[in-house]
Amino acid sequence: MVHIVGAGPGATDLITVRGRELINRADVIIYAGSLVNPALLEYRKSGCQVYDSAKMTLEEVIALIEAAEQEKKTTVRLHTGDPSIYGAIREQMDAMEKKKIPFDVCPGVSSFCGAASALRMEYTLPNVTQSVIITRMAGRTPVPERESIASFAAHQATMVIFLSTGMLNELTEELIKGGYRPDTPAAIVYKATWEEEKTVICTVESLNASAKRENIKKTALILVGNAVAQNGYERSRLYDPVFTTEYRKGTGDKE
Ligand code: SAH
Numbered sequence: 597m598v599h600i601v602g603a604g605p606g607a608t609d610l611i612t613v614r615g616r617e618l619i620n621r622a623d624v625i626i627y628a629g630s631l632v633n634p635a636l637l638e639y640r641k642s643g644c645q646v647y648d649s650a651k652m653t654l655e656e657v658i659a660l661i662e663a664a665e666q667e668k669k670t671t672v673r674l675h676t677g678d679p680s681i682y683g684a685i686r687e688q689m690d691a692m693e694k695k696k697i698p699f700d701v702c703p704g705v706s707s708f709c710g711a712a713s714a715l716r717m718e719y720t721l722p723n724v725t726q727s728v729i730i731t732r733m734a735g736r737t738p739v740p741e742r743e744s745i746a747s748f749a750a751h752q753a754t755m756v757i758f759l760s761t762g763m764l765n766e767l768t769e770e771l772i773k774g775g776y777r778p779d780t781p782a783a784i785v786y787k788a789t790w791e792e793e794k795t796v797i798c799t800v801e802s803l804n805a806s807a808k809r810e811n812i813k814k815t816a817l818i819l820v821g822n823a824v825a826q827n828g829y830e831r832s833r834l835y836d837p838v839f840t841t842e843y844r845k846g847t848g849d850k851e
Contacts, residue, residue, distance in 0.1 A: 598661055598671045598697060600685055602678045602704015603632045606790035610710070611636060615702045623669035626657055631676035631815065633790065649673075654684075658691045665697050678706040681730065682758055708756045710788035711817045714795050717783075719754045721829035724822050727753035733760035733767055749774025749820075757818040764804035764818070771800045771820060781824035786816040797824070 599618045604610035611619075619625065619639040627637065629648030637646055649657055657673070664671045675683045679701060692699050708730060712719055719728045729748045732739060748755060749771045760767055761784075772778055778801035786794040798806035800820060807816070822828065833839045838848035 598665075598673060598692060598699035599702055600673045600675065600679050600683075600688070600699060601702045602706075603627070603636055603674050603676050604705040605677055605707040605710030605788050606633050606793075607710075608633060608635045608638075610705050610789055611639075612702060612704065615704060618672050618702060619674070621670060622672040623667075624660065624664045624671040625674060626652075626660060626671065627674035628676055632674050636674070654687055654691070657688065658695070661692065661697060662695060675704070676707070677710075678704045681706050681708075682732070707788050707817055708758075711756070711783075711785035711819060714785050714788045714793055715783060715797075715819070715824075717819075717824070717826055719756075719823055721823050721826070722832055723830040724828060725753045727751065729753050729755045730758065731755065732758045733763045733770070735759060735763070744774075745770035746774030749776050752776070752821065754819065754821040754823040757820065760818060761807060761812060761814050761816045764807055767818065768800055768803050776800050776820065780820060781822060783819040783824050784810070784812055784816050785819065786810070786812045788817065 601615045601618050603615065616639050619636065620641060622640060622644055624645045625637065625640060626647045626649050629650040640646065647660060661671050673688065675685065679685045689699060720726050729751065731743065731745065731748055733745060745767060752775065757767065778799065780800040782798050782800050782803055784796040784798065784803065784807055794810055794812065796806045796810055803818060834841060838846050840846035
């Protein structure tokens with residue numbers, strides 16, 4: 597049996613209880629060493645074999661899993677954050693399905709949630725925006741043209757941009773092309789929830805200069821939009837004394 601497990605954004609106590617128990621029971625752990633905090637491996641039992649997938653191909657990962665299955669071992673495939681976001685898990689799940697290897701998925705706290713917590717930020721502010729766009733600049737993995745940063749920028753929603761810290765001048769250009777003002781609030785969150793976490797509040801225009809100043813080159817998220825400023829919002833209806841909800845009678849209800 598294979599468990600694909602979300603490791604969370606970095607801090608070792610931000611993996612789920614289920615994820616930690618799966619690590620503790622695993623005979624084999626294959627972890628994404630480029631981003632997963634290796635301290636999480638301390639939850640493993642003695643005798644557990646550990647492999648870093650950063651040095652491996654998909655074929656090598658699958659071969660390891662297959663060998664473990666033949667010996668009736670339990671494997672944990674540990675991915676950073678939540679595995680459903682830029683996790684490259686579909687290709688692994690397809691290969692396992694083909695080989696009739698049983699697997700399941702344990703979710704994790706994605707780094708975009710870790711970044712919001714680092715900034716004590718709410719992405720969805722009433723009257724500012726009610727949407728979060730998770731995207732990336734095209735890199736070695738292409739992004740379909742209809743999903744260009746410029747086209748998303750037109751929505752003026754909160755944007756969380758993964759995998760793009762090395763392309764900040766291009767990112768700024770795309771954001772402005774799409775309709776963001778150069779002085780739109782933005783933030784860079786480096787290694788959210790790790791000891792080395794760094795947060796920088798800047799603007800769309802100053803993204804590259806800010807990252808350079810802080811020497812941030814990778815493992816960061818870029819947040820963009822008026823929500824980053826965390827002001828100019830309306831208070832929620834949910835907790836407004838005037839409004840009735842399913843659980844509470846309001847003072848101003850006319851029905
Ligand atoms: N599945 C992961 C994302 C993997 S893609 C998740 O849910 O978070 C790898 C990218 O995620 C990195 O290039 C970086 O942009 C971002 N990332 C991962 N961990 C991060 C962290 N702790 N802080 C900031 N960005 C992080």
